[in-house]
Amino acid sequence: MQIWRTLRAVPGWVYALVFAAAVMLAPMLGLDPADTRQLQLACILALVVSGLNLSLGYAGELALGQAAMYAAGAYTAGLLSQEGHTDIIVQLVAAGVVALLVGVVTGIPGLRLGSWSLAMTSFFLILLVPDILAVFGGKTGGRNGLAGMEPPTLFGQEIGTDFYYIVAAVTVLWFVVMRNLVVSRHGIAFRTLKQSPVLARSQGVSVFRMKLLGYALGAIPAGLAGALFANTDLFIAPEAFGFTFATAVLAASILGGSASIYGAVIGAAIMQFGPNQSTAFQEYALVVYGGFLIVGGVLLSGGLTTLITGARRWLDRRAGIGVVGEPSNREPDAAVTLEKIDGAVLDVADLSKSFGCNQALRSASLHAEPGRVTALIGPNGSGKTTMLNMICGFYTADAGTIAVGGTQTQRFASHRVAREGVARTFQTPNIPENVTVLEAVAAGRYMTDRASMLATFLRLPSYRRTARNDVAEAERVLEAVGMAHLRDEIATSLPLGMRRMLEVARAVVARPRVVLLDEIASGMDENELVRLSTLIRALRDAGATVLLVEHNFRLVLSLADSIVVLAQGQVIAEGPPEEIEKHPRVLSEYLGIDPDGPEAADVERLTR
Numbered sequence: 226m227q228i229w230r231t232l233r234a235v236p237g238w239v240y241a242l243v244f245a246a247a248v249m250l251a252p253m254l255g256l257d258p259a260d261t262r263q264l265q266l267a268c269i270l271a272l273v274v275s276g277l278n279l280s281l282g283y284a285g286e287l288a289l290g291q292a293a294m295y296a297a298g299a300y301t302a303g304l305l306s307q308e309g310h311t312d313i314i315v316q317l318v319a320a321g322v323v324a325l326l327v328g329v330v331t332g333i334p335g336l337r338l339g340s341w342s343l344a345m346t347s348f349f350l351i352l353l354v355p356d357i358l359a360v361f362g363g364k365t366g367g368r369n370g371l372a373g374m375e376p377p378t379l380f381g382q383e384i385g386t387d388f389y390y391i392v393a394a395v396t397v398l399w400f401v402v403m404r405n406l407v408v409s410r411h412g413i414a415f416r417t418l419k420q421s422p423v424l425a426r427s428q429g430v431s432v433f434r435m436k437l438l439g440y441a442l443g444a445i446p447a448g449l450a451g452a453l454f455a456n457t458d459l460f461i462a463p464e465a466f467g468f469t470f471a472t473a474v475l476a477a478s479i480l481g482g483s484a485s486i487y488g489a490v491i492g493a494a495i496m497q498f499g500p501n502q503s504t505a506f507q508e509y510a511l512v513v514y515g516g517f518l519i520v521g522g523v524l525l526s527g528g529l530t531t532l533i534t535g536a537r538r539w540l541d542r543r544a545g546i547g548v549v550g551e552p553s554n555r556e557p558d559a560a561v562t563l564e565k566i567d568g569a570v571l572d573v574a575d576l577s578k579s580f581g582c583n584q585a586l587r588s589a590s591l592h593a594e595p596g597r598v599t600a601l602i603g604p605n606g607s608g609k610t611t612m613l614n615m616i617c618g619f620y621t622a623d624a625g626t627i628a629v630g631g632t633q634t635q636r637f638a639s640h641r642v643a644r645e646g647v648a649r650t651f652q653t654p655n656i657p658e659n660v661t662v663l664e665a666v667a668a669g670r671y672m673t674d675r676a677s678m679l680a681t682f683l684r685l686p687s688y689r690r691t692a693r694n695d696v697a698e699a700e701r702v703l704e705a706v707g708m709a710h711l712r713d714e715i716a717t718s719l720p721l722g723m724r725r726m727l728e729v730a731r732a733v734v735a736r737p738r739v740v741l742l743d744e745i746a747s748g749m750d751e752n753e754l755v756r757l758s759t760l761i762r763a764l765r766d767a768g769a770t771v772l773l774v775e776h777n778f779r780l781v782l783s784l785a786d787s788i789v790v791l792a793q794g795q796v797i798a799e800g801p802p803e804e805i806e807k808h809p810r811v812l813s814e815y816l817g818i819d820p821d822g823p824e825a826a827d828v829e830r831l832t833r
């Protein structure tokens with residue numbers, strides 16, 4: 226175990242650097258030309274697979290169009306070369322841009338139609354490649370292939386046998402850029418989107434744009450790979466980009482692990498050094514790829530990287546690495562101060578909604594002010610969650626209006642409502658898988674201090690500043706809710722009460738103008754309830770508008786400045802807690818207490 230501890234003490238990037246250096250310098254380290262060629266083809270395949278991992282593994286969109294984008298990159302480079310533009314940098318830039326355009330143009334209709342449409346359109350795109358090339362046969366050589374390419378050059382010098390180093394450098398650079406993306410807030414947003422588009426929308430993410438981005442960004446490495454492939458043999462033909470290749474890319478992605486950067490490398494390496502090397506294999510290619518798909522997708526569910534991560538966690542546990550830190554000794558009711566928030570008035574007027582013949586809300590109105598906690602209570606099925614879902618833009622209203630800070634939002638898509646400053650928690654905690662507690666909380670800041678994609682790719686100062694703020698703010702709120710010691714734990718592994726608290730923390734870091742808390746207290750122990758109350762008061766004192774849906778009547782009475790009571794979709798009472806706890810209809814319909822009986826005098830004790 227001591228050896229493992231020593232190995233784990235070395236930062237992860239050192240291993241990545243050593244691996245990258247070994248790949249870059251392989252021929253100098255004695256790799257023979259035949260194996261160097263295989264490694265070159267593995268790098269090219271890894272680039273294509275990494276693009277699929279971005280759209281499938283991270284953004285959760287099954288799209289097989291990488292083969293077509295690879296073809297677009299290859300033919301762009303080939304045609305440029307024929308015209309005498311042999312500079313590899315020019316070819317790579319052009320191939321990346323053309324592949325990106327193919328991704329955007331084919332992604333928009335596929336994603337607009339929703340459901341499986343992108344998978345289908347991208348599938349047809351692959352089938353169309355040979356026909357498109359045949360139509361432009363005069364230029365592309367049609368089914369005979371494109372010949373007559375000139376050897377690639379770099380700044381006017383012929384590259385010759387050093388071309389391997391160009392392929393390795395492009396591959397390493399792309400993987401660095403891709404890693405920068407997936408560990409950033411955009412990467413967490415992709416993973417959130419894959420697991421729960423509802424959650425992504427509630428954080429202000431436009432699902433359509435983000436999915437398109439994942440698919441289109443995945444086109445870039447495919448385009449680069451195409452240009453590199455075209456210059457490998459100076460000849461390309463349509464069959465290299467067909468259905469068999471698309472299946473190989475999918476199999477490599479699933480076998481390696483599609484939600485992982487390293488998965489692309491592992492999957493591509495196995496594919497290239499395994500079956501692809503054998504000439505006898507061509508006949509059985511699809512059968513073997515199918516086998517890989519079953520092993521990666523069904524038996525391993527998450528690919529080989531899951532096995533590696535599992536083994537690493539097991540060794541870590543045995544070596545006592547990453548043991549959860551000590552809980553802070555901060556008192557649960559210690560004061561929490563949040564920066565000033567510019568709260569917004571929430572005005573809901575005559576809102577109605579029915580699901581078929583079930584009328585969930587009937588002309589319900591609600592007014593919540595900044596700097597106050599407004600509670601929304603009512604029996605099960607009275608329409609509380611429906612009201613929250615409508616305020617968030619998840620459901621559209623049959624009638625009535627919703628205004629946030631004076632802006633009518635009842636027709637807004639949910640991500641636009643979130644951008645108006647409305648944050649929420651969910652009745653069943655909604656937390657992406659495989660992210661740490663710190664990452665899950667910091668994800669709430671997606672709409673604050675925007676960091677552009679380019680800044681993220683290149684780790685520009687604006688990205689670093691945003692990332693620093695994300696971590697600092699998430700740590701501060703985690704400390705306030707007594708969860709700082711859990712920051713590196715996998716968020717979904719926490720018990721229910723803590724997952725609910727995490728959702729509140731995620732909403733708080735967004736510095737929301739309006740925050741909607743949906744039954745957050747259930748599953749919490751006494752200390753957590755005290756921390757929760759302290760945090761909600763801090764939010765209110767900072768100036769946020771807090772709308773609390775809660776069944777714990779004692780908590781409601783202690784926190785709320787005003788209470789709105791729903792029953793069968795209608796508001797039956799509204800007012801300060803002192804009035805509501807004595808209201809006859811609230812006593813009978815919500816608490817089931819006889820308003821004229823002796824228990825009515827001691828509601829708080831009874832609801833404890």
Ligand SMILES: Nc1ncnc2c1ncn2[C@@H]1O[C@H](COP(=O)(O)OP(=O)(O)OP(=O)(O)O)[C@@H](O)[C@H]1O
Pocket residue numbers: 580583584585603604605606607608609610611612
């Ligand atoms: N998506 C939906 N489709 C069909 N019916 C729905 C939907 N959402 C809510 N309803 C119905 O609307 C009514 C109000 O449900 P809602 O979940 O808003 O109540 P609630 O007050 O939040 O209840 P609880 O306290 O149990 O969460 C219920 O009859 C419910 O079955």
